[in-house]
Amino acid sequence: MPELPEMETYKSLLQPLISGQIITQVTVNREKSINVPVNQFKAQVENQKIEDIQRRAKYLIFHLQNGSCLLLHLMLGGKMFHGKEEDKPDRTVQVQLSFGNQHLYFIGLRLGYLHLLSPEMVKQEFQDIGSEPLDPNFSxxxxxxxxxxxxxxxxxxxxxxxxxxxxxxxxxxxxxxxxxxxxxxxxxxxxxxxxxxxxxxxxxxxxxxxxxxxxxxxxxxxxxxxxxxxxxxxxxxxxxxxxxxxxxxxxxxxxxxxxxxxxxxx
CATH class of the missing domain: 1.10.8.50 (Helicase, Ruva Protein; domain 3)
Known part of the structure; x- marks a missing residue:
């Protein structure tokens, strides 16, 4: 399961790749990987610009232009890949965010998920999570x-x-x-x-x-x-x-x- 170093690495690499980019299309191949009906998920995510990407614990939070958030937890076996269709690994893709001809693939989300939440709901998800061990204030x-x-x-x-x-x-x-x-x-x-x-x-x-x-x-x-x-x-x-x-x-x-x-x- 990806832990703090893996998710921090993903965050730093994804920032220049997709931050400021518009999600042109959403593909959901496994409805259990998201938390709302597919039509609602697509309606609120497609044509949205990714404003920022943050990490908290083992999660990534994608902040969208409309104020919504995508909360990612890869759990056991989950991974991501960014690139063109011909470059992606030969693995089943549960969710795909497209940026023109470049795509962000969420793979192996058997237990993991990509949830559409409000900032308040994200805050609630994190209310019981402990201190960040690399935070400057973690003395x-x-x-x-x-x-x-x-x-x-x-x-x-x-x-x-x-x-x-x-x-x-x-x-x-x-x-x-x-x-x-x-x-x-x-x-x-x-x-x-x-x-x-x-x-x-x-x-x-x-x-x-x-x-x-x-x-x-x-x-x-x-x-x-x-x-x-x-x-x-x-x-x-x-x-x-x-x-x-x-x-x-x-x-x-x-x-x-x-x-x-x-x-x-x-």
């Missing part, structure tokens, strides 16, 4: 205060979108590996130095993920930025730990496959 002091009365395991807590926004199964493993902390460690057992290290690792790994374009496939044909992030531990069971060379192990925590080094994470 070490704030994080320390958030962790003071927190209970539960580290992995589970990082996955909780009401606690911190945008971190999922992949980057939680990467962050905890970088911080040298075991994913099933209980938060009350952390000392101040470990909390500080977790904060620094969280910001470092997420920024590195953005700098290297996350792990997704290219957004368009000549895209040389997307997908350069190489996982340190996630999905690398049995491989050598990049830090101590012990084998990476996999364990299920909170029904999630979790990857870590049992030797140098403590």
């Amino acid at each position: 070490l002091d704030l994080f320390q205060n958030m962790m003071k009365n927190k209970r539960g395991k580290l992995k589970t807590t990082l996955l909780n979108q009401e606690f911190i926004a945008g971190i999922g199964n992949r980057y939680s493993d990467e962050i905890l590996w970088h911080a040298q902390l075991l994913p099933d460690k209980n938060i009350p057992d952390l000392d101040v130095a470990q909390v500080n290290r977790l904060y620094e690792s969280m910001r470092y790994i997420l920024q590195l993920g953005i700098q290297q374009g996350g792990y997704m496939d290219p957004l368009y044909k000549e895209d040389s930025k997307t997908g350069k992030y190489q996982m340190f531990v996630h999905d690398r069971e049995g491989a050598a730990c990049p830090r101590c060379h012990a084998p990476i192990v996999q364990k299920e925590i909170s029904s999630r496959k979790t990857y870590f080094c049992n030797n140098c994470q403590h």
Whole structure:
């Protein structure tokens, strides 16, 4: 599932491609991927200029000229591709926004969606979502205060979108590996130095993920930025730990496959 670095990469790449462009046609091949009748969706989206694109947590928000918003959550297996008809991947397209002969394809939206909402409805969708970990106001002091009365395991807590926004199964493993902390460690057992290290690792790994374009496939044909992030531990069971060379192990925590080094994470 795309997480904060992937959605931030998509946002930065889409801005120059479609921001300020007019949606000339809308194609909906799967009605369950949208939240209103197809005719209503098309009537409110076609011939609208995309004014801005924002990211919040794992979502993208496309702001339209008429004040409406398109809220995108790719969920598991979802992706996007921008380009001409002949360049798109050989995958089923659930929704397509056309900009003349260029198209933005929403692919693999089996669980994901593109919802047409008012700005007030978008705000309501986000009312229970936690702090953005890369926000300039997300300080070490704030994080320390958030962790003071927190209970539960580290992995589970990082996955909780009401606690911190945008971190999922992949980057939680990467962050905890970088911080040298075991994913099933209980938060009350952390000392101040470990909390500080977790904060620094969280910001470092997420920024590195953005700098290297996350792990997704290219957004368009000549895209040389997307997908350069190489996982340190996630999905690398049995491989050598990049830090101590012990084998990476996999364990299920909170029904999630979790990857870590049992030797140098403590």
